[in-house]
Amino acid sequence: LSVTSLVILDLKEIDPDKHLWLTGKPLEPILGFARLTADVEVPIWVRHVVVPTITDNADHHYRLGFFLGSLKNLQAVDCLPYHVMGTAKYKELGITYRLEGIPAATKDLAAKATRTVVEGIKAYRRH
Secondary structure (H helix, E strand, O other), X not given: OOOOOOEEEEOOOOOHHHHHHHHOOOOHHHHHHHHHHHHOOOXXXXXXXXXXXXXXXXXXXXXXXXXHHOOOOEEEEEEEEOOOOOHHHXXXXXXXXXXXXXXXXXXXXXXXXXXXXXXXXXXXXXX
């Protein structure tokens, strides 16, 4: 990180069990990396994809924001709407697509998620 001027981190899920199911990887190393960027004061932007039925509830977004509020180096957060454009690639490669059948998210849903994440950030920083 000593030669890094910005980290852009995609944070898929804030619940450890759901993160493991969704990505096949544990959450803690990702959160640990985010904390490390704060410790060494490298600016971080966090992106989060809002997936209907999986990461589209207010509690999830608030908890995500509460964690992000602990990162003093956080410069931006962006909740992006899930899209289905990559599903054909998985089929071509013969890879099981865990989100098969999940509809695309709307921009309004992503904007609502961003507002709730920001509420969580502010709540952490007030306490």
